[in-house]
Amino acid sequence: MAITIKDVAKKAGVSPATVSRVIADNPRISVKTKVKVRKVMEDMGYYPNFQARNLVANKSRTLGIIMENSAALAFQNPFFPEVLRGISTQAHDSKYGLYLSTGATQEEIYQEVVEMVQGRRVDGIVLLYSKIDDPVLEFLRKSELPFAVVGRPHQDPCSVTYVNNDNINTAKDTVEYLIGLGHRHIAFVGGATDFVVSIDRMQGYQQALAKHDIPFDVNYTVNQDFIQGKERDSIRRLMGLPVPPTAIVTHDDMVAYEVIGYLEDLEIRVPDDVSIIGFNNHTISRYLKPPLSTVDISIYELGLRAAELVLEKITDASIPPKQVAVPSRLIERGSCRRL
Amino acid sequence: MAITIKDVAKKAGVSPATVSRVIADNPRISVKTKVKVRKVMEDMGYYPNFQARNLVANKSRTLGIIMENSAALAFQNPFFPEVLRGISTQAHDSKYGLYLSTGATQEEIYQEVVEMVQGRRVDGIVLLYSKIDDPVLEFLRKSELPFAVVGRPHQDPCSVTYVNNDNINTAKDTVEYLIGLGHRHIAFVGGATDFVVSIDRMQGYQQALAKHDIPFDVNYTVNQDFIQGKERDSIRRLMGLPVPPTAIVTHDDMVAYEVIGYLEDLEIRVPDDVSIIGFNNHTISRYLKPPLSTVDISIYELGLRAAELVLEKITDASIPPKQVAVPSRLIERGSCRRL
DNA sequence: CTGAAAGCGCTTACAG
DNA sequence: CTGAAAGCGCTTACAG
Structure with a gap:
């Protein structure tokens, strides 16, 4: 069995209460006693039992x-x-x-x-x-x-x-950045629709379009759990639209690179044919080709x-x-x- | 204060010991009592206190x-x-x-x-x-x-x-794969040298070279904490060697892509000019360009x-x-x- | 089948 | 400045 406060008390010739107070560095204990007890604790290799301590304190840290x-x-x-x-x-x-x-x-x-x-x-x-x-x-x-x-x-x-x-405004700014670059047909690849972050960014996307009198078209959006299986098809569909997007906003850098991969398979080049921007600024994104424009969200x-x-x-x-x-x-x- | 075993006991008209046994589903307690006590626990919203339970059991799960x-x-x-x-x-x-x-x-x-x-x-x-x-x-x-x-x-x-x-043999096999592809000048970009995995892979690398009578040249190795600051220089040095490597083994996919980025900056193309192989098979590696050959280590x-x-x-x-x-x-x- | 009692290893009023 | 005692919420021999 491990060493308890009682063992220390006995060896130090004090009461368990005193040992407890030394551990807590209670100012009412004399320096002399503290020194003595600490020495014994060290010699015996005493460590307080968290379970016991937490039980009486009713907290767990x-x-x-x-x-x-x-x-x-x-x-x-x-x-x-x-x-x-x-x-x-x-x-x-x-x-x-x-x-x-x-x-x-x-x-x-x-x-x-x-x-x-x-x-x-x-x-x-x-x-x-x-x-x-x-x-x-x-x-x-x-x-x-x-x-x-x-x-x-x-x-x-x-x-x-x-x-x-502020995901709404951040997404809005991001889309406006693309609009500022001259893009009018901007697709949005979002995350699972039951996540608030996805909802907010989608809203920012729509706000930016509205502000610049670009009609919202649901065909320009992909919303699902990416990294799942039908992503490739979604991108193919997107690029097969009568007027394919010239820019794509994706909700995560990793997804952006996945999309870039699919685009390259379709012989569509980034950024020459399509511009792409991600979110989250993962460490690796600056090293990859193309270096990804992204939104750093201070994770x-x-x-x-x-x-x-x-x-x-x-x-x-x-x-x-x-x-x-x-x-x-x-x-x-x-x-x-x-x- | 939260509901304790005593509160349940009182309400159910049994002893705390009995409640405890019901929680543990002790077979010596009658079904009738169990049903009754469980009902009370549910009604009161009782949950056992881990700290107390762990203290007497002397375990924490x-x-x-x-x-x-x-x-x-x-x-x-x-x-x-x-x-x-x-x-x-x-x-x-x-x-x-x-x-x-x-x-x-x-x-x-x-x-x-x-x-x-x-x-x-x-x-x-x-x-x-x-x-x-x-x-x-x-x-x-x-x-x-x-x-x-x-x-x-x-x-x-x-x-x-x-x-x-088996990092030694895995690294050895990996290098031999490259040798089988006709490479003789193979560089090795490893991790921090105080990690056993780095040591083992370096050893496998050396074993493969020895087996095929390729002299080991320390200039073909880069060993340091990558993602640090001097990586770009290391790659530049490597490729500036009198006989630059035609293949590079890196200890991690993310590092491999970082290296690929530096190589592209030097107008060296992968795999046309230099072959690269990674370790760890990160999810993203299959989507990136080029799709990375790698060693899946079943993380x-x-x-x-x-x-x-x-x-x-x-x-x-x-x-x-x-x-x-x-x-x-x-x-x-x-x-x-x-x- | 169930209860009273002791105890897990601590802390903390209460006394002195 | 220090100790004896009670107690945190539970479990588990020991009795019956």
Whole structure:
């Protein structure tokens, strides 16, 4: 069995209570005693038992990280490691641990979250996605546990704490950038339609078109889970339109490169024949050919700030829901050309 | 305060001990009582407190995941999410949770691991990397806690449980594939030299050359942390050699594409002028141009099996150290050509 | 089949 | 400045 506080107490000739206070660096304990007890702790290789400590404190110093459908998309995309890096940094600075969801289906994830929360496994939660009618989010809203969402909640956003890019305006600006380059036939390849980020970007896309009197045509949009199977066909359809697009906005750099690959197979060249712009500015995008114009959404900062917000709420439960906007910026590289 | 076992007991008119046994589905409790108590638990929304349960059981049903230097490389590379996906699947199936290291430096990570282990925060550990003279590994060896390494330990490998690709032979086969294509001047771009995987692949590279009577020339090797800053120069140097290589083996697909980018900047074309092969078979590699020939190392399975091994050791501590080899296979695509 | 009691390893009022 | 005692929420021999 491991060394306990009692063992240390006995050896040091003090009470367990005193040892506990030395660990907590309680100012009412004499320096002399502290020195003595610390020496014994070190000699014996004592480490506090988290389970016991957490039980009495009724906290875990742990943040739960909930990601969508770990079995599939979430893991394919560099977004996940990067946002996790931000969370990780912040958590480490505050001496918090990270507990990861492992569920593959919505139902599994829901069960996990309930257990994390009710079982007091975590002190707070970062929800890494935002989708419409999400039971997980609804559960968290009703629970007392501090949490923050990466992304804008679909309903009643002001009542929850979240970080977000202004996806509507960012998408709008992006499309306007292409319009400024002379493009009028701009296609939009978006993500799954139940994700708020997809909805927002689609809206920004439409706003930009409207502003410049370009009619919205649903045939110019592809909305589905990419990296799935029918992408190639979608691109073929898009380029086979009576008036094919001269520019394509894709919701992720990786998807952009996938699209570029399909286009090259069709002997359509980027940016000569079609301009392409991505989102997320993955590390690799600057090295690939063509270097991808993209929107950097500060993924690391999204994670960092989300963790910060949860930690804040854990420290002070009275803090009202807060919304933090993280900047995004267009990075011009070589995948778009002026018409 | 949350609902406890006592609240349920009172409402159901039984003792807390009985409630506890109902939760554990103890066969000595009558069905009638079980039904009654379960109904009350449901009505009250009772969930067991993990901290308390773990304290008396002296286990946490949690696996610690230790990754190298979370602040930098580990997160840039799709290896991490993919291996995590494997671990996650296995852990979820066994109803284990995942606890992630957050440290950015070797020293921070070491401290975290010690706390995880001594503080009984986790029941087992998966070490996601293997490097030479790693204090973390040495600590784990001395501890009683079950653990598994992804990668071959540098010293005394038979005494630790690990999963690995046969990196030496895989690298050897890869180089021989290029030799079979007629290449004699083959460069090797490897990872950081304190990682065992880099050492092994370099050795395989050398073995292949030796077997075919091609002298090893250190000028044909680049060994450093790529994605750092001097990569472009290294490639320029390589291609400026009196006899430049006709083929380059890189230790990762992302690095391969970075190299391809630098080569294109030098007006050197792949595969026309230089053949390139990668490692790890990232999802995106098949879509990019040129489609990358690469070695698939079954990253998902590495994670899955590592988790499986730890779980096995947790269940039965008497199991001797085990070594599991995970297959790797060469995937021919369009980035290599016959001379 | 069920309960009272002890205990897991800590922390923290309460006393002194 | 320090200790004895109670308690965090659970589990599990021991009795009956």
